[in-house]
Amino acid sequence: MTSAVASTQLNHSEQKSPSEALRPARAVFSEGTLVAAPIHPLLTEKQPPLDEYYNALFTHFGPQRWWPGKTSFEVIVGAILTQNTSWANVEKAMGNLRAASLLSPSGIEKVPRRTLQRLVRPSGYFRQKAGKLKAFCEFLRVEYRGSLKRMFGTPTILLRPKLLGVFGIGPETADSILLYAGGHAVFVVDAYTRRILERHGWAKENPAYEDVRWLFERQFPGDARRFNEFHALIVQTGKHFCRTRHPLCDACPLGRYREEGR
Ligand code: SF4
Numbered sequence: 001m002t003s004a005v006a007s008t009q010l011n012h013s014e015q016k017s018p019s020e021a022l023r024p025a026r027a028v029f030s031e032g033t034l035v036a037a038p039i040h041p042l043l044t045e046k047q048p049p050l051d052e053y054y055n056a057l058f059t060h061f062g063p064q065r066w067w068p069g070k071t072s073f074e075v076i077v078g079a080i081l082t083q084n085t086s087w088a089n090v091e092k093a094m095g096n097l098r099a100a101s102l103l104s105p106s107g108i109e110k111v112p113r114r115t116l117q118r119l120v121r122p123s124g125y126f127r128q129k130a131g132k133l134k135a136f137c138e139f140l141r142v143e144y145r146g147s148l149k150r151m152f153g154t155p156t157i158l159l160r161p162k163l164l165g166v167f168g169i170g171p172e173t174a175d176s177i178l179l180y181a182g183g184h185a186v187f188v189v190d191a192y193t194r195r196i197l198e199r200h201g202w203a204k205e206n207p208a209y210e211d212v213r214w215l216f217e218r219q220f221p222g223d224a225r226r227f228n229e230f231h232a233l234i235v236q237t238g239k240h241f242c243r244t245r246h247p248l249c250d251a252c253p254l255g256r257y258r259e260e261g262r
Pocket of ligand 1: 196199200237241242243247248249250252253254255256258
């Protein structure tokens, strides 16, 4: 089964805090007159036709339905373990945790750190990842008495910054957890999303995470279902067409849009 965060976390670093504030314009004074000026190409009036992108990708790839049947906690563990590795490696680590009956918050908290490191070793960076899993489970116990239901019942605007304060959880991991484990309406930005926007002329090189997220969320406010599918479709586009080298634009479902942002 394809995973929602598998392959989405390529080689860009997780940011602990937004690098740019979400302001529509920066105040600029000219000869005493206040002028509102765009502060970022993604915040200009002209916007990429994301609804058309979505329709083209959905028509080509069909529904993705990521992570059916998984528990929320497994989705969270997967979101943490998939940082900087392939989903195949995550599945091996998850298999180890499952075989040891440790796929629960209390199990992860109680197991000795060394044992946990050994079990998650196939996912790489195993010392860090064991620490991140333990940090999340401690956070869940302290803040929400160990209840994912209570945690995900918290409004997104309050929960997201709390997740970002947990060791090892950056914006992409936090948003994967919120969207795929909790059903919160946030868009998960990954390296493929940035690459497509850059190649189509809608973004400068390496645009800020929060700017890209806002671009999608402002066009489809509150639409968790669409965010779920859209992110999955973008991952498919990146894997099959929008490769690092030699993108297959002529065959790509987004080929007709590639010059529109210029
Ligand atoms: S492969 Fe080409 S057309 Fe497709 S998303 Fe990438 S840049 Fe755009």
